Amino acid sequence: DAGVTQSPTHLIKTRGQQVTLRCSPKSGHDTVSWYQQALGQGPQFIFQYYEEEERQRGNFPDRFSGHQYPNYSSELNVNALLLGDSALYLCASSLLGLAGEETQYFGPGTRLLVL
Amino acid sequence: QKEVEQNSGPLSVPEGAIASLNCTYSDRVSQSFFWYRQYSGKSPELIMSIYSNGDKEDGRFTAQLNKASQYVSLLIRDSQPSDSATYLCASGRGKLIFGQGTELSVKP
Numbered sequence: 755d756a757g758v759t760q761s762p763t764h765l766i767k768t769r770g771q772q773v774t775l776r777c778s779p780k781s782g783h784d785t786v787s788w789y790q791q792a793l794g795q796g797p798q799f800i801f802q803y804y805e806e807e808e809r810q811r812g813n814f815p816d817r818f819s820g821h822q823y824p825n826y827s828s829e830l831n832v833n834a835l836l837l838g839d840s841a842l843y844l845c846a847s848s849l850l851g852l853a854g855e856e857t858q859y860f861g862p863g864t865r866l867l868v869l
Numbered sequence: 870q871k872e873v874e875q876n877s878g879p880l881s882v883p884e885g886a887i888a889s890l891n892c893t894y895s896d897r898v899s900q901s902f903f904w905y906r907q908y909s910g911k912s913p914e915l916i917m918s919i920y921s922n923g924d925k926e927d928g929r930f931t932a933q934l935n936k937a938s939q940y941v942s943l944l945i946r947d948s949q950p951s952d953s954a955t956y957l958c959a960s961g962r963g964k965l966i967f968g969q970g971t972e973l974s975v976k977p
Binding site: 787794796798799802809810812854858860862863 | 903963969
């Protein structure tokens with residue numbers, strides 16, 4: 755059973771550039787969430803995609819955008835990179851249960867360094 | 870601002886002891902709670918989910934939820950050096966709100 759996969763594993767960019775991160779959900783899951791984790795902090799919610807629509811969004815600027823494809827895979831795009839965008843970017847997939855419960859499983863993450 | 874608070878630690882326990890990790894949350898209507906383990910340089914790994922008041926046991930792990938006190942805890946029995954990691958408490962549905970994590974060190 756394939757778990758959540760993310761690519762690339764590491765990325766180095768310079769300020770002002772744009773980056774695209776990719777995620778494939780766990781088999782059978784239809785929902786993808788993205789988180790940013792700075793060193794020494796807990797993950798911060800960016801947004802969640804379900805049925806190719808952004809369902810929820812955290813307190814991140816419009817420079818952060820996303821997309822979900824019909825096969826449930828997802829992309830996170832960040833424009834006009836800032837030094838402060840350096841972090842571990844985590845993708846989590848989930849499937850809404852019959853009782854309304856939803857458990858998120860994380861991929862290995864993409865470590866982004868902005869110079 | 871909905872928050873989840875954890876003691877940052879580090880928490881140090883000897884091998885074989887019980888490790889107790891605590892978490893409080895501010896959102897009274899939150900129904901779902903999770904404990905994740907994160908090894909250094911790795912991504913969070915789900916340990917337990919808990920939705921109802923009381924205890925939930927899975928192997929050496931027991932999660933405890935008290936909604937009246939807005940408190941959730943994780944007990945690790947017979948702690949092993951391999952349990953040394955940062956433990957993240959999270960609440961929510963869809964948008965998970967995480968605490969800052971508690972670093973646990975199990976000494977042989």
